[in-house]
Amino acid sequence: MSCTASTNCEAVGSTDGAALIERYSSGTWSQQTAATPPAGTVSSALDGVGCSASNACTAVGNYDDGSSTWALAERWTTAWALQTFPRPSGAQSSQLSGVACVTSTYCLAVGGYVDRSGVQQPLAATWNGTSWALQTVPLVSGSTGTALSGVTCASTTSCEVVGSYLDRTNTPFPTAAAYNGVSTWTLQSVPTPRGASATFISGLSCTSASACTAVGYATNATSVFAVAERWNGTGWAEQTLASAPAGSTGSALIGVSCTTSTTCNAVGYYIDSAGKQRSYSQTWTPWTVVSTPNPSVFDAAAVNGISCTSSTACISVGYFYDTSFSLLHPLAQRYS
16 A cells, blocks of 8 residues: 555555556545566466555566466556566565555565575565666574565665564564665564564554554464564664454554654454454554444455555555455545
8 A cells, every 4th residue: 555645545456366456546446457467377466565656656466377476566657567577596486565665766675585495585676767676685593484574765775674584493573674775784683572472574664764663463372462663773662552442352463654753553453252353453652542444244354554644644455355245345444
């Protein structure tokens, strides 16, 4: 989800095994025609989009060629066009989960790939207006697998990425790294949330090199619970989230958008007392649960992307499952 103005947004996903792109303009959503995927594609999906202007957007995800899954990138100016995305040497598969674009000639996309030994490795590449170039992301010492899930750039010389890595016991932990936009990556230590046995970071938003918020979820022996981490320029620290709605048996935050160093909105889902998944939102500072609407007929709903152009102008997107027709439908919400 990416908005360049409160009345201009792009959202991406998939439908019936094909990439889906929707544009929000002046109060109306309309479907756009995604680029034709590579020849032989069996299915495709888009997982992230970044816009530097209303006529300069990049969407990323993956496509299945029938034998493996590969990173997919396409670019919007007046129509969506397929881009050539490089494959790491020896890669058996690859996928992209997020992209941040500062200008029409600078984007950073992230995800993961499986190397020739079958190990998950972080994937990152920069766009210079003409082509994509692979980047080498530092690894946590002793890690047995790493994938990147979130990226944001405050400028062309200040980018941040987050994800998860596996230790020697294959337990996932959060990880982050800063990139100066040219050549230098700096690995950062992210604390494991209290009481967590496994942690997954999925969303990230930065307003400067010293103000970032990452969200996700963690698990313990009995439940899943939402987590948030904060970068202040020198270190990451766990934040205290508001309690999920009364009766909740679990929660997760998936996307986050910050408009100032002290103003963020995060979205995801929680599980109610009846075991039904409901859309969920918190705003900061401090973290406070925001009442989030759900469709009247549904078995499950979640919001997984959000973009804010001010503290009171946000669009979030996700899905809900319609019990009447047993179908998944796109879901969009406006916060004001």
